[in-house]
Amino acid sequence: MRIYTKTGDKGETSLIGGTRVPKHHLRIETYGTVDELNSFIGMVRDLNTDDSRIHDTLGEIQDRLFTIGSQLAADPDKSRMKLPEIKEDDIKLLESEIDFMNEALPELTSFILPGGHPNSSWCHLARCVCRRCERLVSHLSESASVSDLILPYLNRLSDYLFVLSRFTLKKRNSTEVLWKPRD
Numbered sequence: 001m002r003i004y005t006k007t008g009d010k011g012e013t014s015l016i017g018g019t020r021v022p023k024h025h026l027r028i029e030t031y032g033t034v035d036e037l038n039s040f041i042g043m044v045r046d047l048n049t050d051d052s053r054i055h056d057t058l059g060e061i062q063d064r065l066f067t068i069g070s071q072l073a074a075d076p077d078k079s080r081m082k083l084p085e086i087k088e089d090d091i092k093l094l095e096s097e098i099d100f101m102n103e104a105l106p107e108l109t110s111f112i113l114p115g116g117h118p119n120s121s122w123c124h125l126a127r128c129v130c131r132r133c134e135r136l137v138s139h140l141s142e143s144a145s146v147s148d149l150i151l152p153y154l155n156r157l158s159d160y161l162f163v164l165s166r167f168t169l170k171k172r173n174s175t176e177v178l179w180k181p182r183d
Contacts, residue, residue, distance in 0.1 A: 008023065011023050011024075013028060015027065015073055015074060015075040015078075015079070016070070016073050016074035016075065016079045016081055016083075017074055017075035017077070017078030017079035017080070017081070018075070018078060019075040019077075019078055026136070026139060026140050026143075027072060027073070027140060027144065029136060030072050030133070030136040030137055030139075030140050031068075031069045031072035031073045033129065033132055033133050033136055034065055034068050034069045034072060034133055035065075035069055036129055037065060037126060037129045037130055037133050038062055038065040038066065038069070040122065040125055040126035040129050041058055041061055041062050041065065041126055042062060043122050043126075044058060044119070044122050044123055044126055044161075044164070045058035045059060045062070047118070047119045047122060048119065048168070051171070053097075053100075054164065054167075057093070057097050060090075060093065061094075061157065061160075064086060064090050064153065067083075067084040067085065067086055068086060068150055068153070068154075070083045070084065071083055071085070071086075071146075071147055071150065072137070072140070072146070072150075076144065076145040085147060085149075086147060086149040086150055086153050087149070088149065090149075090153055091149065091152055091153050091156050094153070094156040094157060094159070094160045095156060097160060098156070098159055098160050098163050101163045101164065101166070101167040102163055104167065104170060105163070105166050105167060105170060110178040110179060110180075111178070111179040112165075112166070112176050112177065112178060112179065113177040113178070113179050114165070114177070115177040116169045116174045116175055116176055116177050117168065117169055117172050117174040119168045119169075119172065120165040120166070120168045120169045120174065121165075123161050123162070123164045123165035123168060124161070124162075124165050126161050127158050127161035127162055127165070130154055130157050130158040130161060131158050133154050134151060134154045134155060134158065137150055137151055137154060138151060
């Protein structure tokens with residue numbers, strides 16, 4: 001099978017179900033950003049091979065992001081393909097992992113700036129892309145059918161990435177960079 005099809009050479013692509021849309025279509029932008037997030041999660045996962053719990057959770061997250069991407073890539077009116085779905089348990093897993101990491105962390109008393117260690121900074125980059133995914137999914141949901149669990153999943157995932165950034169710093173005996181607003 002060739003990787004190139006030449007069907008997108010004029011700025012259009014196909015959704016699952018066959019509908020052709022411009023490559024700048026909101027649906028394409030949305031699932032493209034989910035793909036970008038998945039790449040950032042891959043980097044965070046590669047940087048956390050020393051902790052099997054984090055590494056495995058990030059693998060689960062990557063699978064769920066593929067699920068979300070496939071849902072968003074499908075034309076809800078034409079796709080007959082049975083696609084995987086996000087479940088409440090996927091959100092509960094993120095909440096459980098957030099709670100586990102939070103137990104080891106000091107209480108937040110200040111805003112935190114990204115930085116302190118490359119692993120933490122990559123978490124923050126992924127968190128920012130996740131927030132963009134949320135905004136795009138929210139926008140798309142105003143005009144198209146989107147699973148009710150995608151937005152809560154992405155919201156919880158951004159929380160997970162924030163807590164993971166802090167947890168990563170603690171595990172590496174690095175210091176959080178606190179925001180100290182100027183007077």
